[in-house]
Amino acid sequence: MYIFLLATGVLCLLYFFRISFLLGHLPGFYDIWLLLGSLAIVFSLLWKKGFFAAHVPLWLRRTFMIFVCLGLALFLFVEGCIVSGFFEKGSSGADYVVVLGAQMKAGGPSKALQYRLDAAVSYLDENPDAMVIVSGGKGRDEPVSEAQGMYAYLVEQGIEKERILLEDRSRNTWQNLTFSAQLLDREKDRVAVVSNNFHVFRALRIARKAGYRNVCGIAAKGEPFLQCNNMLREFFGVMKDLLCGNL
DSSP states (O other): OHHHHHHHHHHHHHHHHHHHHHHOOOSSTTHHHHHHHHHHHHHHHHHHTTHHHHHSOHHHHHHHHHHHHHHHHHHHHHHHHHHHGGGOBOOSOOSEEEEEOOOEETTEEOHHHHHHHHHHHHHHHHOTTOEEEEEOOOOTTOSSOHHHHHHHHHHHTTOOGGGEEEEOOOOSHHHHHHHHGGGSOTTTSOEEEEEEHHHHHHHHHHHHHTTOSSEEEEEEOOOGGGHHHHHHHHHHHHHHHHHTTOO
16 A cells, blocks of 8 residues: 555646646646655555554554445546447538637637547538537636637638637536527527537537537547546546536
8 A cells, every 4th residue: 555655646646746847836736746746655654654554443444444445436437427428420401519618828729628629620610500509708817818819710710700719708517508508499490519628518418408418529639648637637627517406
């Protein structure tokens, strides 16, 4: 157990510092890797010194391990559900394509958002009768609304302006889909929702909860190096929306 905890801690810290090197150390979810790595190393040292056996009652250690195993089982189940969304390719003939927002930067869409937009362009080229709704408001660190930035990118890629509708008020996935629903008929229209692969499962569950009757997903790729971070963050996203009644 000592070796396992120590190795886990080192890997988490290496992953954190690698992300920091690539992205710059701005406050964000990926700080959790620093926390997890530090805790794992501390626990490994305490385990090696026999602290738990000497100072923690056996019944408490067993209870703790039961909760750890239950938590791990829940985590693996949710991650399996998330992975199931990776294979969504969409159905042809959609009336509307809804592209969920992600960060806009000064130079244009973030890499994650660009992947979503490129997947939408491919679908729109193959389905020329489909309209597209770009959905996302303006964050404090964004130069324009995500919807406006996506609109400009799609036009640059040759999508006709008349095919693009903007929803520029939403702040999260639930709002993306409920606000976008005001621009279409959620009970009759065929809708394809575009997001990165790790996000599609939750997006589709939210869409169905929001009343979309004929909806499919289109899974754009995610940034490979950030996939572990995104998968962990998505676990908490699923749990949050489940507790809020959005799934």
